[in-house]
Amino acid sequence: MEVDNILGSLSITDDFDQLVDVTSLFNELCSKLKPETIVKDPRFDLFEGTHSLEVNNSKLDSSLIELTAEEVEFNLDVAYEPPLASVTAIADRLLRCVISWLNEYQTLPTTVLSCRYTESLLSSLIEGTSAGPFWHTGDDLYDKVLVSCVLGVCYLTKFVQRLLSAGIVFEEEDLNYNSMGFNTFNNLPEQDAIINSIIESLQLLETYSDDSLHLTMLKHILKIMLCLVHLEDHLTNYSTETMHLDELIENANLVNGILPQLQLSPPSGSFSTHIQKHRSNQFPPRKITKLPTDYSGFITISEDIKTVLLVYKADSALETYQFARFFNKLKQRHVIARILFPLIFIRDDRTVLGRFSFTHFYSLHVKEFSAQTPSKLLSNIGSELIQESSNILLEWYQNSSQNTCRYRQGFNRQLILWDSLQAQFEGINPQIYCSWTYFMKLSSMIEFSLKGFDLNIYKPFEAYSMFWYVYYLSHHLENLLKDCQNDIESNVNAIHSMNKKLKKLKAGDKKDQLRLKYRFAMDNEMEQLQTTKQFLNYLLEEVGITKSLCLIEVFQFAILKSFHLIDNKNDVPLKFSNEKLIHNLRFKPFNSIGVPELPEYEVFQQTLKDFTITEEEETAFDIKVERATTFIENEAHKIIASIDEIMRGIKGGDNNGVLVTGTRLVQELSLEYYSKLKHTSKALAVNSKVVIGALKRIIEDKDSDNYRVELIHTADGWNYFPIQTLKVKENRHK
Amino acid sequence: MEIVYKPLDIRNEEQFASIKRLIDADLSEPYSIYVYRYFLNQWPELTYIAVDSKSVTPNVPIGCIVCKMDPHRNVRQRGYIGMLAVESTYRGHGIAKKLVEIAIDKMQKAHCDEIMLETEVENAAALNLYEGMGFIRMKRMFRYYLNEGDAFKLILPLTERSCTRSTFLMHGQMA
Numbered sequence: 001m002e003v004d005n006i007l008g009s010l011s012i013t014d015d016f017d018q019l020v021d022v023t024s025l026f027n028e029l030c031s032k033l034k035p036e037t038i039v040k041d042p043r044f045d046l047f048e049g050t051h052s053l054e055v056n057n058s059k060l061d062s063s064l065i066e067l068t069a070e071e072v073e074f075n076l077d078v079a080y081e082p083p084l085a086s087v088t089a090i091a092d093r094l095l096r097c098v099i100s101w102l103n104e105y106q107t108l109p110t111t112v113l114s115c116r117y118t119e120s121l122l123s124s125l126i127e128g129t130s131a132g133p134f135w136h137t138g139d140d141l142y143d144k145v146l147v148s149c150v151l152g153v154c155y156l157t158k159f160v161q162r163l164l165s166a167g168i169v170f171e172e173e174d175l176n177y178n179s180m181g182f183n184t185f186n187n188l189p190e191q192d193a194i195i196n197s198i199i200e201s202l203q204l205l206e207t208y209s210d211d212s213l214h215l216t217m218l219k220h221i222l223k224i225m226l227c228l229v230h231l232e233d234h235l236t237n238y239s240t241e242t243m244h245l246d247e248l249i250e251n252a253n254l255v256n257g258i259l260p261q262l263q264l265s266p267p268s269g270s271f272s273t274h275i276q277k278h279r280s281n282q283f284p285p286r287k288i289t290k291l292p293t294d295y296s297g298f299i300t301i302s303e304d305i306k307t308v309l310l311v312y313k314a315d316s317a318l319e320t321y322q323f324a325r326f327f328n329k330l331k332q333r334h335v336i337a338r339i340l341f342p343l344i345f346i347r348d349d350r351t352v353l354g355r356f357s358f359t360h361f362y363s364l365h366v367k368e369f370s371a372q373t374p375s376k377l378l379s380n381i382g383s384e385l386i387q388e389s390s391n392i393l394l395e396w397y398q399n400s401s402q403n404t405c406r407y408r409q410g411f412n413r414q415l416i417l418w419d420s421l422q423a424q425f426e427g428i429n430p431q432i433y434c435s436w437t438y439f440m441k442l443s444s445m446i447e448f449s450l451k452g453f454d455l456n457i458y459k460p461f462e463a464y465s466m467f468w469y470v471y472y473l474s475h476h477l478e479n480l481l482k483d484c485q486n487d488i489e490s491n492v493n494a495i496h497s498m499n500k501k502l503k504k505l506k507a508g509d510k511k512d513q514l515r516l517k518y519r520f521a522m523d524n525e526m527e528q529l530q531t532t533k534q535f536l537n538y539l540l541e542e543v544g545i546t547k548s549l550c551l552i553e554v555f556q557f558a559i560l561k562s563f564h565l566i567d568n569k570n571d572v573p574l575k576f577s578n579e580k581l582i583h584n585l586r587f588k589p590f591n592s593i594g595v596p597e598l599p600e601y602e603v604f605q606q607t608l609k610d611f612t613i614t615e616e617e618e619t620a621f622d623i624k625v626e627r628a629t630t631f632i633e634n635e636a637h638k639i640i641a642s643i644d645e646i647m648r649g650i651k652g653g654d655n656n657g658v659l660v661t662g663t664r665l666v667q668e669l670s671l672e673y674y675s676k677l678k679h680t681s682k683a684l685a686v687n688s689k690v691v692i693g694a695l696k697r698i699i700e701d702k703d704s705d706n707y708r709v710e711l712i713h714t715a716d717g718w719n720y721f722p723i724q725t726l727k728v729k730e731n732r733h734k
Numbered sequence: 735m736e737i738v739y740k741p742l743d744i745r746n747e748e749q750f751a752s753i754k755r756l757i758d759a760d761l762s763e764p765y766s767i768y769v770y771r772y773f774l775n776q777w778p779e780l781t782y783i784a785v786d787s788k789s790v791t792p793n794v795p796i797g798c799i800v801c802k803m804d805p806h807r808n809v810r811q812r813g814y815i816g817m818l819a820v821e822s823t824y825r826g827h828g829i830a831k832k833l834v835e836i837a838i839d840k841m842q843k844a845h846c847d848e849i850m851l852e853t854e855v856e857n858a859a860a861l862n863l864y865e866g867m868g869f870i871r872m873k874r875m876f877r878y879y880l881n882e883g884d885a886f887k888l889i890l891p892l893t894e895r896s897c898t899r900s901t902f903l904m905h906g907q908m909a
Contacts, residue, residue, distance in 0.1 A: 035744055035745040036775050038772075038775035049766070050765065050769055053766060057767075060766055172877075173878075405873070405875055405884065408873070409873055416899070455874040456871075456874070457874060457886075459865060459870070459871075462870070570865075570866070572866055574867070576838050576867065576892060577892060581892075581893075581894070581897060582870055582891060585889060585891040585897045587897075588897050588898065591897065591898060592899055
């Protein structure tokens with residue numbers, strides 16, 4: 001500390017006479033250091049190490065980049081010929097840089113900032129600057145049109161910076177933002193000024209009599225710029241307007257039609273690693289990115305943002321819940337859409353969608369799950385607990401827009417939160433708080449577990465334990481939902497019994513009061529009770545599907561184990577660990593969960609033993625294998641019937657009187673999901689027959705050592721339930 | 735060919751440079767000198783080299799493993815395999831496996847509760863090697879590497895402490 005203070009008080013002097021040469025002292029002290037001694041700041045950790053640069057190492061020192069003569073001599077004040085074709089080529093390449101940066105996870109200096117015009121404009125921006133001129137070629141195409149293009153891209157970059165600073169996604173993972181030390185984005189003109197600049201450029205192009213495709217292309221590019229500048233409206237004004245998004249799609253499609261007909265070649269040196277060499281660069285040198293060949297990336301951005309904006313149309317908590325479940329489930333949405341979702345949904349003014357307070361939003365979820373009115377619900381709960389519940393629920397929503405890997409990790413964290421919350425709700429009336437929390441916890445545990453199959457986290461030998469455990473969780477979830485359904489049923493019956501009682505009662509005050517009570521219940525409670533009942537029907541169908549799919553996987557594993565083709569442990573002896581430790585590590589996320597308790601390792605072993613068919617009696621063995629296969633087939637049929645039921649409900653807009661799915665806003669996405677699930681169910685049934693056929697051959701050939709089991713994802717299936725496929729071991733081919 | 739395995743001699747600058755060269759050859763974007771210094775100078779006892787004593791350069795490493803160990807969130811001792819490389823002409827002889835075994839053995843004896851590492855999702859050879867020793871994939875990390883590939887975080891549990899969430903492990907109970 002004392003040394004720090006002394007060093008901190010030092011300053012640099014210009015008086016050379018006061019300086020003392022300490023080289024010899026330095027060398028002497030160095031010579032006394034042991035070879036292994038390392039002098040470093042205590043905060044210099046592995047992360048710092050892997051992010052550090054090294055002077056004079058050509059792979060780590062961007063100042064060593066060698067530029068071509070064209071790059072060195074590139075002059076922004078020259079109107080490279082022919083101006084229209086050249087400006088179109090520069091603007092086109094700049095836009096494809098934007099796509100490469102935002103859609104293909106590339107860095108700013110290798111894309112947008114590799115453009116010398118962008119670099120120059122950002123370098124010369126000072127506060128209060130109007131829209132140009134930034135370079136002086138004497139040609140309006142360069143001095144006005146290109147300026148407005150570059151301003152548009154810079155404005156978009158500034159917006160993305162704002163999105164990133166919200167802390168929703170992770171830099172260098174979901175998005176690379178390295179502004180090369182430019183802090184001038186805030187000096188950019190206001191949105192209106194940039195829009196005007198682009199519109200003026202468009203008007204200028206109208207005065208050109210040229211009928212070439214270059215001119216058409218440049219106009220589309222400017223229209224795309226306009227749309228990109230308007231993207232921030234969805235955050236700044238919470239705009240639900242999709243006009244600019246539609247125009248972006250339209251213009252991108254038109255450009256895609258024109259591009260193949262044009263030979264676009266920007267002036268040599270106009271895109272360069274120049275910025276990496278000359279500006280503050282905290283990253284290793286990188287080559288200029290290979291760019292996409294069309295504008296389809298803009299269509300992706302627009303469509304994904306449009307999908308996110310659908311959440312504004314939600315009429316119930318049920319619909320927001322289903323929206324969050326499905327909007328990012330089938331494919332990872334564009335990063336801008338994924339950041340926008342939580343920002344427009346969970347707002348700085350502490351409202352959800354500008355409509356509900358956080359706690360009100362939370363109470364809506366419980367209400368729609370229980371069909372009990374919020375006033376009845378909130379009365380017994382402390383405000384802190386309600387606040388905590390709301391926060392965890394909002395975290396669940398925020399997690400839905402994370403990238404596919406972070407999404408699973410988010411659930412890992414949430415398990416503890418839901419578990420702790422459930423414990424706090426134990427014994428509190430009404431019981432529904434606890435039930436709803438338990439529902440969210442079990443759903444999260446199932447989602448976390450099954451997502452691991454999608455991400456290829458599990459090896460085939462782990463499939464049994466994971467699927468058996470999810471079956472176990474689904475069983476608990478099913479029981480919970482049935483209990484909730486019974487409660488709803490009791491409430492419905494209680495209302496109906498009032499009507500029966502009314503008919504028996506003689507006229508009088510008692511009858512009038514009961515009639516009032518009955519009418520109130522029919523007018524205010526019955527509809528929600530019926531909706532909730534039908535939503536629970538849907539959830540029960542869903543959990544039934546999960547249970548059956550897990551059971552098929554478990555049976556399939558057991559059949560394969562019965563033929564010694566797989567076991568629920570490593571196939572080689574372990575030197576440093578053991579099977580129980582490995583199992584316990586896999587189930588680490590669940591070992592602290594209170595309810596349902598994680599079964600002991602021995603229970604997993606015993607259940608597998610129970611499922612496995614032994615070879616004690618050869619005839620019984622064949623019969624049992626046959627039975628297991630028939631069971632798989634029957635379960636698959638049951639699943640398909642349930643999926644069809646759900647899909648009918650979705651297609652019918654939840655109006656069939658049986659199921660309420662809440663999927664109005666994500667109808668297509670949910671239908672696609674259930675189609676995939678259906679495909680998987682069929683594939684699992686087919687695979688079980690294929691496996692049995694192969695097993696017969698393997699037995700005849702006494703060849704089981706030459707086969708192994710792989711977890712295969714089918715192209716049209718749902719990856720949470722991979723196919724346990726028999727494969728010939730590679731070394732057999734050698 | 736006769737492979738001999740030995741610990742790093744941190745005083746031997748030649749050895750240090752050889753290790754750096756060996757590992758750099760496998761990386762598209764190399765580590766800076768600081769990464770090597772970070773590992774090798776702080777945990778020299780956890781770096782091992784393999785040399786071919788029958789070759790013309792019997793002192794030049796043809797394989798190496800670089801590790802560290804430190805407390806993870808102050809609740810468990812975590813060993814970490816930072817780098818592993820074998821010269822291409824020497825691959826397929828079990829040298830990498832032996833190096834990993836030597837390093838894990840050392841870290842286990844030093845009371846590590848678990849061994850951790852990251853590897854590319856597409857690196858089938860590394861996954862086979864480690865998973866064959868009992869490592870399991872704990873999580874997948876999106877675009878973890880500069881070459882834009884995802885990575886798996888692999889862990890080998892050595893004690894029960896590895897199997898309990900850090901939050902639930904009492905502070906100050908480290909082995």
